[in-house]
Amino acid sequence: MLVPDIPIALPVAVCVIIVYTIGTLVYNVFFHPLHKYPGPFWWRACRLPWVMALAKGNLIVRVSEIHNEYGSVVRVAPDELAFIEADAWKDVYGHRTNEFTKSRRMYNISDKMIPKSILNEPKDEHAMIRRGLAHGFSEKSMREQEPLFKAYGDMLMDQMKELRLDAVTGEAKPVDMMSMYNFFTFDVIGTLSFGESFDCLSTAEYHPWIKTIFASLRDVAWVFGARYMGLDWLVDMTLKYGQENRKRNTEWAEAKIQKRIAVASERPDFLEGLLKKNEAGMLDWPRLRQTASVIVAAGSETTATLLSGVTYLLCMNPHAMEKLRNEVRSTFNSEDEITFTSVNSLMYMMACLNEALRMYPPIPGSLPRRSPKGGAMVAGHWVPENTDVAVWQWALCHNSSLWEAPLEYHPERFLGDERFARDRRECLKPFSVGPRDCIGKNLAYAEMRLILARIMFNFELSIAEESRNWMDQRVFVLWEKPALNVYLKPVR
Ligand code: HEM
Ligand SMILES: *[C@@H]1O[C@H](CO)[C@@H](O)[C@H](O)[C@H]1NC(C)=O
Numbered sequence: 118m119l120v121p122d123i124p125i126a127l128p129v130a131v132c133v134i135i136v137y138t139i140g141t142l143v144y145n146v147f148f149h150p151l152h153k154y155p156g157p158f159w160w161r162a163c164r165l166p167w168v169m170a171l172a173k174g175n176l177i178v179r180v181s182e183i184h185n186e187y188g189s190v191v192r193v194a195p196d197e198l199a200f201i202e203a204d205a206w207k208d209v210y211g212h213r214t215n216e217f218t219k220s221r222r223m224y225n226i227s228d229k230m231i232p233k234s235i236l237n238e239p240k241d242e243h244a245m246i247r248r249g250l251a252h253g254f255s256e257k258s259m260r261e262q263e264p265l266f267k268a269y270g271d272m273l274m275d276q277m278k279e280l281r282l283d284a285v286t287g288e289a290k291p292v293d294m295m296s297m298y299n300f301f302t303f304d305v306i307g308t309l310s311f312g313e314s315f316d317c318l319s320t321a322e323y324h325p326w327i328k329t330i331f332a333s334l335r336d337v338a339w340v341f342g343a344r345y346m347g348l349d350w351l352v353d354m355t356l357k358y359g360q361e362n363r364k365r366n367t368e369w370a371e372a373k374i375q376k377r378i379a380v381a382s383e384r385p386d387f388l389e390g391l392l393k394k395n396e397a398g399m400l401d402w403p404r405l406r407q408t409a410s411v412i413v414a415a416g417s418e419t420t421a422t423l424l425s426g427v428t429y430l431l432c433m434n435p436h437a438m439e440k441l442r443n444e445v446r447s448t449f450n451s452e453d454e455i456t457f458t459s460v461n462s463l464m465y466m467m468a469c470l471n472e473a474l475r476m477y478p479p480i481p482g483s484l485p486r487r488s489p490k491g492g493a494m495v496a497g498h499w500v501p502e503n504t505d506v507a508v509w510q511w512a513l514c515h516n517s518s519l520w521e522a523p524l525e526y527h528p529e530r531f532l533g534d535e536r537f538a539r540d541r542r543e544c545l546k547p548f549s550v551g552p553r554d555c556i557g558k559n560l561a562y563a564e565m566r567l568i569l570a571r572i573m574f575n576f577e578l579s580i581a582e583e584s585r586n587w588m589d590q591r592v593f594v595l596w597e598k599p600a601l602n603v604y605l606k607p608v609r
């Protein structure tokens with residue numbers, strides 16, 4: 118008797134769900150603390166449009182369009198604001214007494230299944246890891262690491278020379294520079310983080326460890342989507358599905374690290390500092406391993422993305438390519454002269470890289486932060502507590518009130534050209550800012566300049582027909598980069 122009839126329970130349940138849903142939508146639009154912030158109706162009412170755009174791979178473009186229509190501060194989900202204002206960088210990401218924290222939904226995907234790392238440790242633990250790594254990223258270490266960059270750079274040049282001709286017919290054929298850059302950056306960072314490379318360059322193939330990272334990118338977008346919809350069971354299910362791969366990668370990392378320890382002797386790599394924290398009992402093994410893995414992913418794909426982007430943009434802008442080539446070839450008489458120190462003098466190259474970072478930022482979306490207890494001011498706007506806030510890199514870099522001709526590639530805008538006098542260059546923060554900014558920024562610049570200089574010194578580049586629209590890509594957290602086919606002609 119106490120058990121209700123199914124035929125009655127069902128409609129009641131349906132009604133409750135409908136009333137609850139409508140109630141939530143009405144609350145979000147009219148009564149939510151963020152109700153005064155502008156944005157498209159359905160985006161303010163529920164999270165669904167945001168998640169759907171994420172899953173389709175066009176969220177960054179949609180957010181950019183929303184800014185276009187509603188202004189520089191917009192509500193892109195019931196509890197989330199997006200900013201395209203220069204001051205928002207320091208207010209959201211910078212040092213302050215009541216700091217914003219990394220949004221749990223994005224950074225703590227699963228406390229159960231994935232160990233913490235430098236990316237999502239709370240403030241104090243994060244600072245401890247960062248201090249441990251400081252030496253590995255110092256000027257001194259970078260100088261000690263230079264021979265390694267030279268050696269892998271040599272291998273890259275050799276592979277490019279070999280692959281540019283068909284092995285059978287001897288005819289010129291395009292080389293996929295996207296893969297080449299990935300091979301190079303993964304081998305370098307693998308060596309610095311695990312003590313051994315992935316042998317990508319020597320085999321001209323992706324290591325299974327890397328394949329898993331790339332294969333899982335779209336899953337990652339889905340996991341985020343589910344997470345944001347509050348469907349934690351779906352998140353857990355998806356993560357379980359990828360468990361085998363993760364286990365294999367963990368074992369691989371473990372074996373490499375053990376091998377590196379067995380070699381003993383101090384080395385100027387990233388592991389050194391982490392191992393010291395481990396010995397001091399401050400960093401347990403799973404978090405050490407996870408941090409090493411995070412550095413590999415954060416330091417390789419990003420750098421390879423920018424190198425691919427700048428290569429494409431230079432090919433499509435022959436005038437800029439010509440200027441850069443002249444700069445490199447008039448600065449160096451031989452390839453040996455190209456070093457970490459000597460590339461510092463290449464001003465036009467620096468502008469080429471920065472302009473590529475603007476047009477094709479390796480981390481193009483948002484780095485969501487959560488507002489502190491009691492709320493906070495961001496770029497002159499009041500943000501109540503428990504709000505996700507982010508600066509959207511791509512949207513910010515493609516807005517014509519902030520940049521002259523934002524869709525065009527003009528390194529000159531970073532060199533004091535009159536035409537770009539009103540450009541808001543302080544908006545460009547592709548490495549983020551504050552206590553959790555990119556620890557590898559200097560290394561990335563050094564690496565990119567070194568390789569680009571050597572390529573400019575050795576080759577003439579021209580884009581293959583099939584890659585002419587290469588930058589039309591979707592974003593699943595990171596860019597979904599297709600092959601970048603380029604013809605390479607040796608200079609001498
Ligand atoms: C063009 C290349 C690169 C770009 C655009 C880039 C961008 C970024 C950005 C935007 C962040 C902040 C992430 C967040 O707030 O969640 C970050 C963090 C980080 N990056 Fe990079 N990065 C690049 C290269 C590198 C390199 C070469 C390394 C290492 C060798 C590296 C290691 C890291 C690490 C470890 C973090 C986390 C830092 C922390 O949480 O304290 N990155 N990077
Ligand atoms: C640029 O951003 C402003 C808000 O700061 C917005 O009003 C404008 O429409 C945007 N323009 C474009 C072309 O995106």
Ligand SMILES: *[C@@H]1O[C@H](CO)[C@@H](O)[C@H](O)[C@H]1NC(C)=O
Pocket residue numbers: 218219220221224225228237238239
């Ligand atoms: C992640 O979750 C843990 C516990 O669930 C919490 O202590 C930590 O602050 C969270 N990290 C971030 C970055 O929000």
